Amino acid sequence: xxxxxxxxxxxxxxxxxxxxxxxxxxxxxxxxxxxxxxxxxxxxxxxxxxxxxxxxxxxxxxxxxxxxxxxxxxxxxxxxxxxxxxxxxxxxxxxxxxxxxxxxxxxxxxxxxxxxxxxxxxxxxxxxxxxxxxxxxxxxxxxxxxxxxxxxxxxxxxxxxxxxxxxxxxxxxxxxxxxxxxxxxxxxxxxxxxxxxxxxxxxxxxxxxxxxxxxxxxxxxxxxxxxxxxxxxxxxxxxxxxxxxxxxxxxxxxxxxxxxxxxxxxxxxxxxxxxxxxxxxxxxxxxxxxxxxxxxxxxxxxxxxxxxxxxxxxxxxxxxxxxxxxxxxxxxxxxxxxxxxxxxxxxxxxxxxxxxxxxxxxxxxxxxxxxxxxxxxxxxxxxxxxxxxxxxxxxxxxxxxxxxxxxxxxxxxxxxxxxxxxxxxxxxxxxxxxxxxxxxxxxxxxxxxxxxxxxxxxxxxxxxxx
Numbered sequence: 227x228x229x230x231x232x233x234x235x236x237x238x239x240x241x242x243x244x245x246x247x248x249x250x251x252x253x254x255x256x257x258x259x260x261x262x263x264x265x266x267x268x269x270x271x272x273x274x275x276x277x278x279x280x281x282x283x284x285x286x287x288x289x290x291x292x293x294x295x296x297x298x299x300x301x302x303x304x305x306x307x308x309x310x311x312x313x314x315x316x317x318x319x320x321x322x323x324x325x326x327x328x329x330x331x332x333x334x335x336x337x338x339x340x341x342x343x344x345x346x347x348x349x350x351x352x353x354x355x356x357x358x359x360x361x362x363x364x365x366x367x368x369x370x371x372x373x374x375x376x377x378x379x380x381x382x383x384x385x386x387x388x389x390x391x392x393x394x395x396x397x398x399x400x401x402x403x404x405x406x407x408x409x410x411x412x413x414x415x416x417x418x419x420x421x422x423x424x425x426x427x428x429x430x431x432x433x434x435x436x437x438x439x440x441x442x443x444x445x446x447x448x449x450x451x452x453x454x455x456x457x458x459x460x461x462x463x464x465x466x467x468x469x470x471x472x473x474x475x476x477x478x479x480x481x482x483x484x485x486x487x488x489x490x491x492x493x494x495x496x497x498x499x500x501x502x503x504x505x506x507x508x509x510x511x512x513x514x515x516x517x518x519x520x521x522x523x524x525x526x527x528x529x530x531x532x533x534x535x536x537x538x539x540x541x542x543x544x545x546x547x548x549x550x551x552x553x554x555x556x557x558x559x560x561x562x563x564x565x566x567x568x569x570x571x572x573x574x575x576x577x578x579x580x581x582x583x584x585x586x587x588x589x590x591x592x593x594x595x596x597x598x599x600x601x602x603x604x605x606x607x608x609x610x611x612x613x614x615x616x617x618x619x620x621x622x623x624x625x626x627x628x629x630x631x632x633x634x635x636x637x638x639x640x641x642x643x644x645x646x647x648x649x650x651x652x653x654x655x656x657x658x659x660x661x662x663x664x665x666x667x668x669x670x671x672x673x674x675x676x677x678x679x680x681x682x683x684x685x686x687x688x689x690x691x692x
Contacts, residue, residue: 236294236304237690245556247548247649247666250604251586251688252561253294253302259284260560262443262512263533264291265308265326265335267358272297273516274326274358275533276308276335277562284538284559289320291337295358299565299582300691305359309335309352315365316341316348323382323443323512324349326358329415333358336368336383336394336415346371349383349396351415369396369410369418376400376423379440380408386446386517388485388494394418397463399440404428405463407444409493421493425461435501436479438465445515446485446496447530452571457484460530460568460575461496462504464512474511478504478534480575500573507653507662509536515568530568531580536561536650536662548666561650563662577659579643579652588689594682601673604688607644611636612680618642619676620651622667631665636681646673647688 236253243256254260258281265276272295279292291309296302309321317339324337332353339350349369354361371380379399386393394410400423409424427433442464451458461483465476481498488495504513513534538548538559553559565580587606592599601607601620609618620632632653636642643654653661667673675683 234304236302239304241690245558246603247556248558249561249647249650251583251647251690252564252650253296253304254558254561255279255281255292255304257284257557258282258292259286259558260292260562261286261289261535261537262323263514263535263562264323264337266514266516266531266533267326267328267333268516268518269326269328269333269358270356273299273565275562276326277535278323279307281307284553284557289322291321291335293358299580300585308354308358308361309337309363312363312365315339315363316367317350317363317365319343319345321350322347323514325383325385325514326354327385327415334415335361336385338381338383339367346379347381349394349418366416368416369394369420372408372420374423376402377406377408381440382443384444384446385412389487393494395424395444395446397441397444398423399466400426403439405436405438405441405466407441411493425496425498429498431483431498431501432481435481435498436463436465438463438476439468440466442466443512443514445513447515447517447568448485448528449530450569452569453573457486458570459483459485459496460570461498462513462515477508478510478513480504482570482573482575502575503659504575504577505534505660505662507660509664510534510563510660510662511537532566532568532577534563534566534662536563536664538664547664563650563660564645564652566660571657574657575659576657577654579645579654583645585691586688587686589687590684591687592683592685594684596677596680596682599675599677599683599685601646601675601685602687603646603648603667603673605646605673605685606688607642607646607675607683607685609636609642609644609675609677609681609683611638611640612678612682613638614678614680615640616678616681618678618681620644620646620653621674621676622665622671623674624668624671629665629671631663632661634661636678638680644675
């Protein structure tokens with residue numbers, strides 16, 4: 227097995243990567259496959275982000291947990307592999323998606339372990355050191371496949387708290403074709419008690435906004451709301467369809483609603499009232515959200531911070547991508563997005579980049595620019611709409627040839643923040659969700675913005691802060 231480096235600065239190494247498409251400002255190992263962010267947590271003053279990882283090749287196989295951490299969401303350290311498949315154990319085919327929680331002062335991972343290809347997943351527990359760098363894997367199973375003939379697939383545990391009580395849920399697929407959530411009470415992390423099917427796509431609000439055969443990577447967090455409602459909760463799913471094979475046609479959806487205890491059972495009840503797409507791009511899947519405590523005594527809802535996975539993928543939908551042969555030759559695949567804060571404004575989900583990423587702004591290459599604006603290959607652009615609005619286009623250009631990577635309307639005073647990190651593009655619209663895209667500049671191609679009349683752009687070249 228290829229050894230992963232000891233703890234070391236992750237972004238500094240990215241700056242010298244030989245592949246010009248390799249992101250420099252989104253931490254990931256220099257080689258290997260990554261997908262779902264896992265175990266996102268804030269423990270002992272550090273943010274920890276784990277992720278599905280195969281260090282051996284740029285393909286999804288025998289998945290482990292990679293690990294990076296940061297004190298400030300800007301400076302990142304890469305750590306050794308955290309969890310590995312154990313021969314003969316419940317995770318010998320892969321340590322798949324899960325969470326990390328502080329269990330009485332002990333960092334504890336709960337993840338989907340799979341014994342073999344096509345096998346059912348079980349919730350496997352592992353205990354970590356105080357710095358979350360070393361982990362004890364003894365194969366302890368906290369929850370197995372429910373003894374319920376209607377449940378045909380289960381995956382991706384997520385833990386949440388309501389009124390001081392700890393619960394867990396898993397995404398599922400049912401024999402009748404509906405996607406579902408399964409609910410568990412978790413009095414002790416070692417033994418989860420199954421409480422039954424909690425929510426399905428038979429719910430009309432869920433059917434309208436989160437259609438799927440299996441709800442993958444379920445998330446449930448309380449978010450700040452512009453209306454001041456203390457019980458605003460966001461439930462988010464990755465919308466799996468048979469035959470997706472990492473293409474994910476339905477992407478990611480969410481539901482917005484309230485969460486309260488049923489007085490007769492004492493169990494939580496989630497009531498969705500609206501929903502929508504959680505990202506408008508074609509390359510966003512499997513996000514995970516960490517619930518951060520609000521300021522002491524503020525009375526505000528806790529903050530919710532999200533990371534998502536942007537895959538490589540061959541070109542589809544008319545765009546130019548990388549072939550599998552090119553991905554294999556590059557030796558790496560997949561990148562995680564910038565951290566994103568969630569809120570609800572006017573009853574709709576709003577996604578914004580964490581303010582900390584402004585620390586990457588370096589030289590201002592264009593200030594108040596209009597018309598056609600050249601953009602560096604590692605850049606942030608802030609575009610403000612002018613009178614009459616119009617369409618903003620981000621293109622890759624070479625002479626008279628151009629490929630439109632992103633196009634979107636912009637009204638007067640509206641703001642777009644566009645991040646370009648080699649082959650990863652993230653677009654954030656004020657008051658809306660983000661758009662995540664992959665694009666691979668060919669030799670001789672450069673990035674540029676095409677602005678409508680009256681619109682202006684400030685552009686910074688990105689730089690690692692000291």
